[in-house]
Amino acid sequence: MTDLTGKTCEVCRIGAPLATQAEIDEFMPQLQAWELVEIDGIKRLQKTFKFDNFANALSFTNKIGALCEQEGHHPAILTEWGRVTVTWWSHKIKGLHVNDFVMAAKTDALL
Numbered sequence: 001m002t003d004l005t006g007k008t009c010e011v012c013r014i015g016a017p018l019a020t021q022a023e024i025d026e027f028m029p030q031l032q033a034w035e036l037v038e039i040d041g042i043k044r045l046q047k048t049f050k051f052d053n054f055a056n057a058l059s060f061t062n063k064i065g066a067l068c069e070q071e072g073h074h075p076a077i078l079t080e081w082g083r084v085t086v087t088w089w090s091h092k093i094k095g096l097h098v099n100d101f102v103m104a105a106k107t108d109a110l111l
């Protein structure tokens, strides 16, 4: 079983392989309540984190920002009063890469 939080992201490149269904099936149980969604025909991982106020939501957002700069892999983040919605996918391959599962697991670990 691949430990997702122990991995680091590969460099995003055009032509990198999409995550296989076997990998998706292996990785999803390691994530905490992330959803597989498809937006504009692109598969993504999405989760909304709840907070008591905007300040805590923003603090969590900034932690994600530091993590994604460190890993060189970036999400879409919607920061609202009491909520942060994080969406992971790989832009260059217009879909899910193992990187996205690594980053979703590391996002959970920020809490």
Ligand SMILES: C[C@H](O)[C@H](O)[C@H]1CNC2=NC(N)=NC(=O)C2=N1
Pocket (backbone or CB within 6 Å): 012, 013, 072, 073, 074, 075, 088, 089, 090, 091, 092, 093
């Ligand atoms: C030049 C830069 O490294 C690349 O554009 C990286 C930046 N972060 C990225 N993040 C995501 N989610 N997908 C990418 O394809 C991607 N590419």
